[in-house]
Amino acid sequence: MKKVKALILRTAGTNCDFETQAAFELCGASAEKLHVNELIEKRDKIFEYDILAFPGGFSYGDDIASGKILSNEVKNKLGEKVQKFALSGKPVIGICNGFQVLVKMGLLPDSKLFKQISTLSYNDSDKFECRWVYLKTEKQKGVSKSLWVQNLPNIISLPVAHGEGKFIPADKKLLDDLNKNNQVVFRYSSKDGKNPKYPLDPNGSTEQIAGICNAKGNVFGLMPHPERYVFALQHPGKEGFDGEHGWGKIIFQNAVDYI
Numbered sequence: 001m002k003k004v005k006a007l008i009l010r011t012a013g014t015n016c017d018f019e020t021q022a023a024f025e026l027c028g029a030s031a032e033k034l035h036v037n038e039l040i041e042k043r044d045k046i047f048e049y050d051i052l053a054f055p056g057g058f059s060y061g062d063d064i065a066s067g068k069i070l071s072n073e074v075k076n077k078l079g080e081k082v083q084k085f086a087l088s089g090k091p092v093i094g095i096c097n098g099f100q101v102l103v104k105m106g107l108l109p110d111s112k113l114f115k116q117i118s119t120l121s122y123n124d125s126d127k128f129e130c131r132w133v134y135l136k137t138e139k140q141k142g143v144s145k146s147l148w149v150q151n152l153p154n155i156i157s158l159p160v161a162h163g164e165g166k167f168i169p170a171d172k173k174l175l176d177d178l179n180k181n182n183q184v185v186f187r188y189s190s191k192d193g194k195n196p197k198y199p200l201d202p203n204g205s206t207e208q209i210a211g212i213c214n215a216k217g218n219v220f221g222l223m224p225h226p227e228r229y230v231f232a233l234q235h236p237g238k239e240g241f242d243g244e245h246g247w248g249k250i251i252f253q254n255a256v257d258y259i
């Protein structure tokens, strides 16, 4: 059988590309890291892949605002290709800095509109927050909207590491729409599913939002790092789901299995 092909789009300052590649490969995909300039030179190359990933890190040193420069670059030089890829229904993920890129170029939350209508701003603490947190998986009638989070339990644990993770939608209407359409994928939570306080809420996000998807559910962005929890032993309490793997693996496996 042909292997599922994942593209990990990187640039100067990206630092989670190796782990993201390893996570996809653990799930049976062939994953390739590509510098954004290489894709700009051969724009149609994007369609050789089944999955597109924007990994975490500090693209261009977080200058101006985290993810802002890369989002401009992708939108202006690859925008129409990336949007076509997303609207075709193939899985797209943005992790941490990658989530910031998706939101700032506007592929999230509305891939059709493709305009920035929300942001990820400075954490309420005004500093970098780095720890394990709990996430509540949002479901409507028992089902999550996003293909990426199928088969996850209600509460999972993943690590966060960011300075600009506070999700802010442009207005109340957008927030209402995200809730109504089941586009909120993860919220920061306490271990027993209650509203968390700092430090379990690491950034003061609107309604504790930690991850969202587009209307179709194929484009997904989140601040926590699933690629840092694919093995149980990466967790300080070794809380794996099968004694060997961590919750993050299910997220990557879902996309590979979907293809």
Ligand SMILES: NC(=O)CC[C@H](N)C(=O)O
Pocket: 055, 056, 057, 058, 059, 062, 066, 095, 096, 097, 098, 161, 162, 163, 164, 165
């Ligand atoms: N781990 C990350 O991807 C960090 C994202 C970004 N540099 C921030 O600090 O908010």
